[in-house]
Amino acid sequence: MTHDERETAEAAAPRPRARLIDVAHAAGVSPKTVSRVINDESGVLPDTRERVQAAVRDLGFVPDRSARALKRREADTVGILIDAISDPFFAAFVSVVEELAVAEGLSVIFASTGYDAARERTQLDRLTGHRLAGLIVAPVAVAAATLAGLRTRFPVVSVDRVRSGIDAVVIDDFGAAAEATAALIAQGHHRVAFMGEDVPYPTVSDRLAGYRSALEAAGLAFDPRLVVTHERFGRGEAAEASRLLERDDAPTALLCATSLAAIGTVRAIRAKGLRMPALISFGDFTLADLLEPGITYVDHDPRLLATAAFRLLRERAVRPDAGPERIVVPTRLVPRGSGEVPAASADADELENFGRDAGTGPHPVHGSASVAPPSTDLPVLAEPDPSLVATALSLTHPEPTGAAAGPAGASIGARP
Amino acid sequence: MTHDERETAEAAAPRPRARLIDVAHAAGVSPKTVSRVINDESGVLPDTRERVQAAVRDLGFVPDRSARALKRREADTVGILIDAISDPFFAAFVSVVEELAVAEGLSVIFASTGYDAARERTQLDRLTGHRLAGLIVAPVAVAAATLAGLRTRFPVVSVDRVRSGIDAVVIDDFGAAAEATAALIAQGHHRVAFMGEDVPYPTVSDRLAGYRSALEAAGLAFDPRLVVTHERFGRGEAAEASRLLERDDAPTALLCATSLAAIGTVRAIRAKGLRMPALISFGDFTLADLLEPGITYVDHDPRLLATAAFRLLRERAVRPDAGPERIVVPTRLVPRGSGEVPAASADADELENFGRDAGTGPHPVHGSASVAPPSTDLPVLAEPDPSLVATALSLTHPEPTGAAAGPAGASIGARP
DNA sequence: CTCCCGAATGACAACGATGTCGGAGATGCG
DNA sequence: CGCATCTCCGACATCGTTGTCATTCGGGAG
Numbered sequence A, B: 001m002t003h004d005e006r007e008t009a010e011a012a013a014p015r016p017r018a019r020l021i022d023v024a025h026a027a028g029v030s031p032k033t034v035s036r037v038i039n040d041e042s043g044v045l046p047d048t049r050e051r052v053q054a055a056v057r058d059l060g061f062v063p064d065r066s067a068r069a070l071k072r073r074e075a076d077t078v079g080i081l082i083d084a085i086s087d088p089f090f091a092a093f094v095s096v097v098e099e100l101a102v103a104e105g106l107s108v109i110f111a112s113t114g115y116d117a118a119r120e121r122t123q124l125d126r127l128t129g130h131r132l133a134g135l136i137v138a139p140v141a142v143a144a145a146t147l148a149g150l151r152t153r154f155p156v157v158s159v160d161r162v163r164s165g166i167d168a169v170v171i172d173d174f175g176a177a178a179e180a181t182a183a184l185i186a187q188g189h190h191r192v193a194f195m196g197e198d199v200p201y202p203t204v205s206d207r208l209a210g211y212r213s214a215l216e217a218a219g220l221a222f223d224p225r226l227v228v229t230h231e232r233f234g235r236g237e238a239a240e241a242s243r244l245l246e247r248d249d250a251p252t253a254l255l256c257a258t259s260l261a262a263i264g265t266v267r268a269i270r271a272k273g274l275r276m277p278a279l280i281s282f283g284d285f286t287l288a289d290l291l292e293p294g295i296t297y298v299d300h301d302p303r304l305l306a307t308a309a310f311r312l313l314r315e316r317a318v319r320p321d322a323g324p325e326r327i328v329v330p331t332r333l334v335p336r337g338s339g340e341v342p343a344a345s346a347d348a349d350e351l352e353n354f355g356r357d358a359g360t361g362p363h364p365v366h367g368s369a370s371v372a373p374p375s376t377d378l379p380v381l382a383e384p385d386p387s388l389v390a391t392a393l394s395l396t397h398p399e400p401t402g403a404a405a406g407p408a409g410a411s412i413g414a415r416p
Numbered sequence C: 001c002t003c004c005c006g007a008a009t010g011a012c013a014a015c016g017a018t019g020t021c022g023g024a025g026a027t028g029c030g
Numbered sequence D: 001c002g003c004a005t006c007t008c009c010g011a012c013a014t015c016g017t018t019g020t021c022a023t024t025c026g027g028g029a030g
Helices: A020-028 A031-038 A046-059 A065-071 A089-103 A117-129 A144-151 A173-186 A201-215 A236-245 A259-272 A300-318 A343-347 A385-395 B022-026 B031-038 B046-058 B066-074 B089-105 B117-129 B145-151 B173-186 B200-216 B234-246 B258-270 B304-317 B345-346 B386-394
Strands: A077-082 A107-112 A132-137 A155-161 A167-171 A192-197 A227-232 A251-255 A278-282 A296-299 A326-330 A332-334 A396-398 B076-080 B109-111 B134-136 B158-159 B167-171 B193-199 B226-230 B255-256 B278-282 B294-301 B324-327 B330-333 B396-398
Touching: A020 A046, A046 B134, A046 B226, A065 B066, A077 A089, A077 A117, A089 A107, A089 A300, A089 B089, A089 B109, A089 B117, A107 A117, A107 B089, A107 B109, A117 A132, A117 B089, A117 B386, A132 A300, A144 A155, A144 B234, A155 A300, A167 A173, A167 A300, A167 B109, A167 B386, A173 A192, A173 A201, A173 A251, A173 A278, A173 A332, A192 A201, A192 A236, A201 B278, A227 A236, A227 A259, A236 A259, A251 A259, A259 A278, A278 A343, A326 B324, A385 B158, B022 B046, B076 B089, B076 B117, B089 B109, B089 B304, B109 B117, B134 B324, B145 B158, B158 B304, B167 B173, B167 B258, B167 B304, B173 B193, B173 B200, B173 B255, B173 B278, B173 B294, B173 B330, B193 B234, B193 B258, B226 B234, B226 B258, B258 B278, B304 B324
Parallel strands: A077 A107, A077 A132, A132 A155, A155 A167, A167 A326, A192 A227, A192 A251, A251 A278, A278 A296, B076 B109, B076 B134, B134 B158, B158 B167, B167 B324, B193 B226, B193 B255, B255 B278, B278 B294
Antiparallel strands: A296 A332, A326 A396, B294 B330, B324 B396
């Protein structure tokens, strides 16, 4: 237990954080030399270098990020503002972003809005108080102008929700909902219901619009009574679902705009012994394949969105002036049984046998080209498949105005 | 569009971040006065104050956290080091910590280890590079001494895994596993298997020890062939499970030390049409109640752990010298059907009807007193029930050495 | 009218690191 | 032997903010 100290000696039990100058004293060199060593700069004799490194170890010195960032005017933290980290979608999203960020030596700081506008404002200030290398945000109520203001200081990428003038990575909510609805109609269903969150996000309204569009394309009338909403955070989904399915004119098919709605529906069906309608959900969820029948869903892979968002963010760090882009990540309909219930069968009571034998028949795939296997079986995510990302990035659209080329591969992989 | 600028004028398109001094110039006051305004200090005329606030708004000024932290020598960021944010357990954990931190005006920065020792080291440095108000860590391989070193600079709380000399919040792995195993044995099972991760965590070995202990208490021989492990991140769980259950001498009951193992087991059973053994899992997971039969599990609520950990962290910020404590959060066995399969029935093939009628009978509850309802139905977490936390905190044990009183309510709720 | 006092504000240094620049030796070459 | 050159290293200023202390100004008391 060696300890050498100079000058200050008032530190006793609560040993203060070692500073660079303490290391300098311990090693008998100037602060600048310590700085050179810890930053791997050249021009230090091997001997000196080792002496400094020893002092660093002895004192447990870790450079103060605040001071370093201040002086270097360098931002090495990526901010993420999302709805809630407890949402598996965002958990997976953040996980991938962190993975990519770490590979570049960046830190990740996140904040959640809880879907609350005021809190979003607070959290945004909290995040921007840090020097950011960029901000990835799933905007709730923040004005596009506010984000545009931030964009003059660091790259800003919007995820899942579009904001004009801001780079965005989204899925084709309208198209995917239309595709899913059409698939239900193709099974012979005439009464298809829609269940979504009671929030004013375009995500929801676009899905609703896609649903309507598919109904109209099939010559079916839009019936407002078949559209139900559920509150966030509430237990409302199950209640809404049973109310819907217990009606005399209950639908035979249901499109759920969120996986929460689908889960609530299944729960209601189980609790009340209701008849299982044909069901398609947005967003995969753990174990969806193990229910009976398995839940057919529109795949909306957070890993793809995260990878695309991060790459775009880093691309903007290099070319800040390129016009805002909108990247549409492909989705696809994954058949697992619940969405393939034919209308005829829905009237009978023979729904037991959809668990295993479904999911094999060919089914329309939405999005371009074929994409990778479903992500269900990866509760803990590994690295996203690069080929998926390439696909996603190649779908780059320039925003209405602006003529940027697709983002090239931003340099990924700094020193470890 | 008003804009008054002095001195510097070289800023054009990529408007740099506004500094405090820019605000001062714009408002025609000194930097110190701006500082006073943004920090709500007294001694500023209402008139002046408003002028400054207007300038702050105009310029979109947000104080630089680095500079502020540097000068104030104040830490307002809580670091969290966990295995993986994509693990729903840790996602929920982090969510709660963030909630509590925000209430105190603290930021949260997290990093994940991916169960990798080298990466853990890197991430630890990344986190400690920030000025931390405290660190919550689920240690992988980091030495207790290293954490003890950090502890001299800020509070450190270990979660889920114990490290000597460090405050810890854990569950009673041994006791919970013993309880679960005993419950299986009580159903008449003689061949009870154990499946856990192939990692050297005490979490796993303690559960294994608890399992052995229960076997011995029941006079059953411990059979190493009934203990199987699965790799992390792999798809190994399902493969291991089918190998185990397809054996001639397959067990009639299975205790899974992780929910991954339980999920893999169910998946294997479905895929291969195997017979369902009595099954108890550690850790709840979404939809466990909707499978058929529902999965009986040992509840291990991340919200309780998070709340206890955060409170302990804040308590230590006030009283850093108090000896390390070990808080044991109670667990309980939640019957849902799969764990109540009697041994007799396991030999017959009538396993269809366990979905709904299970989960009602009384069953041993592990932990003290009665605790709250299961958390299953809250995929997106609301605030944890304070009463639960009270229960958890009251179970405080001092570590072998050290005689601290139970943590009092650390001051929560700073200025908004 | 002068002096004193408090309220409002500003000047200045410092937090911990690093960029710039210059200086001390060592070496090479004519 | 003198001078240029190169290597290694340190002095100093500075990043954006705030703590400390000084200064100014207006007004009331004597």
